[in-house]
Amino acid sequence: MNILVTGSRGQLGSELHELRETAASHRFYFTDLPEFDIISAEAVESFCRGHRIGAIVNCAAYTAVDKAETDVKQAFTVNRDGAAVLAGAARACGALLVHISTDYVFDGRNCRPYREDDPASPGGVYGQSKWEGEEAIRRIGPSHLIIRTSWLYSAYGQNFVKTMLRLGRERESIGVVFDQVGSPTRAADLASAIVAILESFDPGKQYAETYHYSNEGVCSWYDFAKAIMAAGGLSCDVKPIETADYPTPALRPHFSVLNKRKIREAWNLEIPHWHDALLKTLDSMMRGT
Numbered sequence: 001m002n003i004l005v006t007g008s009r010g011q012l013g014s015e016l017h018e019l020r021e022t023a024a025s026h027r028f029y030f031t032d033l034p035e036f037d038i039i040s041a042e043a044v045e046s047f048c049r050g051h052r053i054g055a056i057v058n059c060a061a062y063t064a065v066d067k068a069e070t071d072v073k074q075a076f077t078v079n080r081d082g083a084a085v086l087a088g089a090a091r092a093c094g095a096l097l098v099h100i101s102t103d104y105v106f107d108g109r110n111c112r113p114y115r116e117d118d119p120a121s122p123g124g125v126y127g128q129s130k131w132e133g134e135e136a137i138r139r140i141g142p143s144h145l146i147i148r149t150s151w152l153y154s155a156y157g158q159n160f161v162k163t164m165l166r167l168g169r170e171r172e173s174i175g176v177v178f179d180q181v182g183s184p185t186r187a188a189d190l191a192s193a194i195v196a197i198l199e200s201f202d203p204g205k206q207y208a209e210t211y212h213y214s215n216e217g218v219c220s221w222y223d224f225a226k227a228i229m230a231a232g233g234l235s236c237d238v239k240p241i242e243t244a245d246y247p248t249p250a251l252r253p254h255f256s257v258l259n260k261r262k263i264r265e266a267w268n269l270e271i272p273h274w275h276d277a278l279l280k281t282l283d284s285m286m287r288g289t
């Protein structure tokens with residue numbers, strides 16, 4: 001099958017690129033800006049038709065959560081309208097659309113892990129634009145799997161793990177919020193789950209599912225930072241602070257743990273614990289692989 005991956009130079013797209021040879025029966029087309037813009041409806045549909053695309057994995061997104069608060073138009077253009085363009089192209093070509101969304105569609109007031117059918121209530125522009133992207137896909141109605149994830153990191157791109165490693169080398173101590181709790185996601189693990197799904201989905205079937213995927217286990221950003229310093233062999237002292245001590249333009253959910261049962265059972269996935277996943281990432285970063 002021919003598979004289009006959008007946003008392929010981002011964190012998740014790069015990890016999918018790493019895995020391309022493990023799914024050698026498929027032919028992947030890895031695309032990103034500037035040559036492939038998901039908001040160009042005609043170009044996207046013509047690419048999908050011309051290359052007989054059977055599945056699209058949408059890793060393209062506007063992910064600058066704080067900047068989105070003032071760059072509202074661009075966030076909606078990419079995250080809502082771009083998702084709609086891909087949904088239209090997938091429907092026109094009979095392709096499966098695997099679309100990535102976020103824990104930020106929730107307001108974080110739950111006290112048990114979020115299930116897929118819990119009501120969305122985004123607290124900022126980024127979360128709202130991602131939610132409206134999901135809704136556009138459901139409305140347009142291609143065969144689709146929407147996978148919400150949280151706290152994504154990778155050796156590629158910019159993320160919390162790389163920021164902590166840098167600060168850990170530069171500073172003797174840092175404050176990190178302990179009152180925001182969630183689950184980190186190693187992008188390589190999510191990419192493996194997506195490849196497993198691409199290997200086993202039935203192209204003759206119409207899918208309309210939403211799933212949650214992160215690594216297993218729960219931590220605060222403070223716990224995560226402590227674990228990163230320890231695994232990185234850094235002596236930087238991490239101190240717990242409250243969200244109020246670290247104001248940001250966009251509100252973050254205080255609790256965004258995702259319940260992964262549905263995706264685990266539907267696709268027979270084994271999901272690693274976040275701490276094991278972190279050690280694996282740091283190990284490969286340090287070995288330069």
Ligand SMILES: NC(=O)c1ccc[n+]([C@@H]2O[C@H](COP(=O)([O-])OP(=O)(O)OC[C@H]3O[C@@H](n4cnc5c(N)ncnc54)[C@H](OP(=O)(O)O)[C@@H]3O)[C@@H](O)[C@H]2O)c1
Binds near residue numbers: 082
């Ligand atoms: N990062 C997280 O913590 C996190 C958490 C939860 C969910 N997610 C979701 O997970 C998915 C993957 O995130 P990620 O961290 O891998 O994102 P990322 O590293 O920011 O990569 C996104 C890629 O999409 C590209 N892009 C932006 N606008 C585009 C357009 N109009 N057409 C084509 N490509 C475009 C970006 O290019 P430029 O760099 O040139 O803009 C970038 O290469 C996204 O859907 C995101 O919303 C991420």
